[in-house]
Amino acid sequence: MKFHWFNLMPWPYLPDDFREKHRSVWVDVDSRLYDPVKGHQVYNEYLDLLEFAADLGFDGIGVNEHHQNAYGMMPSPQLWASSLARRTKDVAIVLMGQSIALYNPPTRVAEEMAMIDVVSGGRLIAGFPVGTSMDTNYAFGSNPGNLRERYRENHDLIIRAWTDPDMFSWNGTYNKLRYVNLWPRPIQKPHPPIWIPGGGSVETWDFCAENEYNYSYLSFSGYIRGQFLMNGFHNRVAELGHEFNPFQAAFAQQICVADSWDEAEAEYYEHAKYFFERCLHVYPGFADAPGYRTEATLRAGLKAQVGASGGAALGKTFKQYVEEGFLVGGDPDQVTEQMEHLIKSLRVGHLFALLHFGNMPKDKCERSTLLFAEKVMPRLKHLWENDYEDKWMPKKLSSDQMATPRPIRASTLVK
Amino acid sequence: MNAKNVTLPGEPHATVYYRGGSGETVLWLHHLAGMQGWEPVHEALSKSFDVVAPYQPGFGESEGEALDDFDNGLDLVLHYGELLDELGTGPVHIVGHSIGGWIAAEIAAIHPGRVKRMVLVNPVGMWSESVGGEDPYAQQPMAATAVLFSDPELRNRLVLKDGAVDLMNNYVDEMKNLKGSAKFLWPLPDTGVAKRLHLVKAPTLIVSCGMDYVAPALYGEAWQQRISGAQRITIPDAGHLVNLEQPERLADIARNFLSGAE
Numbered sequence: 001m002k003f004h005w006f007n008l009m010p011w012p013y014l015p016d017d018f019r020e021k022h023r024s025v026w027v028d029v030d031s032r033l034y035d036p037v038k039g040h041q042v043y044n045e046y047l048d049l050l051e052f053a054a055d056l057g058f059d060g061i062g063v064n065e066h067h068q069n070a071y072g073m074m075p076s077p078q079l080w081a082s083s084l085a086r087r088t089k090d091v092a093i094v095l096m097g098q099s100i101a102l103y104n105p106p107t108r109v110a111e112e113m114a115m116i117d118v119v120s121g122g123r124l125i126a127g128f129p130v131g132t133s134m135d136t137n138y139a140f141g142s143n144p145g146n147l148r149e150r151y152r153e154n155h156d157l158i159i160r161a162w163t164d165p166d167m168f169s170w171n172g173t174y175n176k177l178r179y180v181n182l183w184p185r186p187i188q189k190p191h192p193p194i195w196i197p198g199g200g201s202v203e204t205w206d207f208c209a210e211n212e213y214n215y216s217y218l219s220f221s222g223y224i225r226g227q228f229l230m231n232g233f234h235n236r237v238a239e240l241g242h243e244f245n246p247f248q249a250a251f252a253q254q255i256c257v258a259d260s261w262d263e264a265e266a267e268y269y270e271h272a273k274y275f276f277e278r279c280l281h282v283y284p285g286f287a288d289a290p291g292y293r294t295e296a297t298l299r300a301g302l303k304a305q306v307g308a309s310g311g312a313a314l315g316k317t318f319k320q321y322v323e324e325g326f327l328v329g330g331d332p333d334q335v336t337e338q339m340e341h342l343i344k345s346l347r348v349g350h351l352f353a354l355l356h357f358g359n360m361p362k363d364k365c366e367r368s369t370l371l372f373a374e375k376v377m378p379r380l381k382h383l384w385e386n387d388y389e390d391k392w393m394p395k396k397l398s399s400d401q402m403a404t405p406r407p408i409r410a411s412t413l414v415k
Numbered sequence: 416m417n418a419k420n421v422t423l424p425g426e427p428h429a430t431v432y433y434r435g436g437s438g439e440t441v442l443w444l445h446h447l448a449g450m451q452g453w454e455p456v457h458e459a460l461s462k463s464f465d466v467v468a469p470y471q472p473g474f475g476e477s478e479g480e481a482l483d484d485f486d487n488g489l490d491l492v493l494h495y496g497e498l499l500d501e502l503g504t505g506p507v508h509i510v511g512h513s514i515g516g517w518i519a520a521e522i523a524a525i526h527p528g529r530v531k532r533m534v535l536v537n538p539v540g541m542w543s544e545s546v547g548g549e550d551p552y553a554q555q556p557m558a559a560t561a562v563l564f565s566d567p568e569l570r571n572r573l574v575l576k577d578g579a580v581d582l583m584n585n586y587v588d589e590m591k592n593l594k595g596s597a598k599f600l601w602p603l604p605d606t607g608v609a610k611r612l613h614l615v616k617a618p619t620l621i622v623s624c625g626m627d628y629v630a631p632a633l634y635g636e637a638w639q640q641r642i643s644g645a646q647r648i649t650i651p652d653a654g655h656l657v658n659l660e661q662p663e664r665l666a667d668i669a670r671n672f673l674s675g676a677e
């Protein structure tokens with residue numbers, strides 16, 4: 001079982017009346033709510049937390065791409081992935097990922113990911129999200145009707161750019177290039193492992209099954225609802241004649257650990273509320289542009305990644321969050337039990353531990369992360385280990401091949 | 416009335432259309448959210464004309480995948496030309512509503528010999544930040560077309576038929592139709608037609624609606640200015656979907672203009 005520490009990097013200063021006064025946290029959220037001077041501290045704390053998690057032995061540390069919103073402030077996550085590559089060793093750099101349909105030409109993504117893979121010594125996990133409708137269609141103006149087709153062509157071009165040693169031309173529908181000849185090229189062969197973060201479209205399942213990519217389910221309806229989606233994926237893999245492998249699936253889950261249930265509630269409930277009630281406050285008109293989801297997905301009644309799921313978690317108590325799977329929380333034993341249930345019922349081999357959520361301050365996050373790393377993770381790592389091969393982790397250089405960057409500051413551990 | 420279909424040369428998918436009436440042929444090109452089959456406005460106009468009302472490829476009763484066969488406005492112009500040739504109509508009048516107005520104007524600009532007289536109703540295809548307009552593609556999903564009416568309540572009667580229509584089926588249909596027009600109008604409806612309007616020779620009437628929130632009436636002035644000799648009329652209390660809100664009035668306006676009474 002693998003654990004990756006993930007931070008969405010939300011803006012933690014949205015006002016208490018945010019839901020009433022603003023229609024959306026995404027696309028048209030008032031820019032005056034952002035203060036770059038505060039933002040300086042915020043980014044640096046979030047990056048500190050990622051490096052801290054690396055020190056504690058998480059298998060990976062993750063960042064991802066979103067635009068024009070206060071839910072997750074990383075329009076270019078590769079900038080942070082690069083910083084983390086230099087300031088960590090051994091840990092996988094989970095770039096989850098770059099919205100490949102939004103880069104023109106997409107060989108830009110192939111180049112940037114190659115740079116990160118090389119400078120990190122082969123530690124990159126390459127995420128290729130299709131991207132939310134908010135990001136792709138409304139913030140970036142990409143046409144919803146051809147987004148998936150464009151994504152497919154961009155994907156094919158990136159794979160060829162990484163793997164074809166000879167220069168080639170590409171005369172596609174969405175990309176026309178006469179000379180494609182990537183410098184640099186990734187360390188990992190044939191290329192870094194590819195993970196597809198999806199919110200539940202049938203097309204994404206097929207894509208992952210056919211290409212042997214990891215399917216990462218990123219949704220905030222909690223793990224009880226997540227089971228339906230994950231079963232859908234595993235069933236599809238079986239239908240297409242492939243072997244079941246839990247490491248081919250990943251799931252993101254908000255988690256908080258304290259010394260007792262009461263302390264977990266006292267310390268972390270307000271930050272979970274902030275996340276569910278402010279960070280997910282997406283105007284429904286931006287969640288799902290016409291044509292973004294295919295007619296097949298619409299009829300299957302699957303919900304979009306973020307937009308539609310926010311409503312489900314409103315107005316709940318801490319106990320309800322935990323009982324309904326929106327949040328894993330409590331003392332280390334309770335968290336271990338909930339995590340084991342999640343891992344086994346969803347049959348996932350990779351877990352994105354969202355130990356930071358909402359407006360959680362750094363010190364609280366460090367305490368929760370430390371408890372998770374010391375008292376929960378070790379009791380779960382054995383799951384799946386002897387029965388399945390994890391083909392989706394990076395194949396990095398050996399330690400004698402790894403460069404030693406100039407020394408970095410030691411992390412500050414909460415005593 | 417039953418839909419008809421015909422597969423045009425070189426096209427993988429059939430074109431689905433309605434046709435009724437007799438006399439001179441009027442090609443009716445529907446709005447950005449589709450067409451409700453043979454509508455009251457078609458029926459009214461068909462008392463004086465032979466009305467041909469096709470679904471634009473990908474809309475309504477036509478195959479959704481037909482949308483993939485057309486990349487841009489030019490492809491649609493050529494498609495309608497093929498359709499008219501196949502039906503043997505010769506030159507036609509055109510009523511173009513909303514996105515249909517854009518394509519009608521392109522046909523008149525690029526193939527002037529095909530077009531006799533033309534009515535553009537709330538045409539879409541130009542953008543000005545100061546005039547703006549509501550985004551028809553950024554609406555609450557279960558009320559996606561409410562903004563197209565002068566009063567959102569009208570949608571309950573005119574689209575949902577006072578509860579007779581299944582909400583989920585309607586949602587999927589509306590998304591299919593909006594996807595069909597979004598392909599050409601995304602992310603804002605500047606189709607480049609403005610620079611071709613000077614080529615239009617057909618006598619043209621612009622119909623603007625005072626409560627059109629998506630293509631505010633002010634755009635009508637810009638269309639009129641660019642089409643030589645164009646006239647303009649305003650229906651003050653109608654929304655973008657004036658075809659559903661005031662079918663008799665719209666049919667009267669079209670009939671008067673197309674019969675050359677103006």
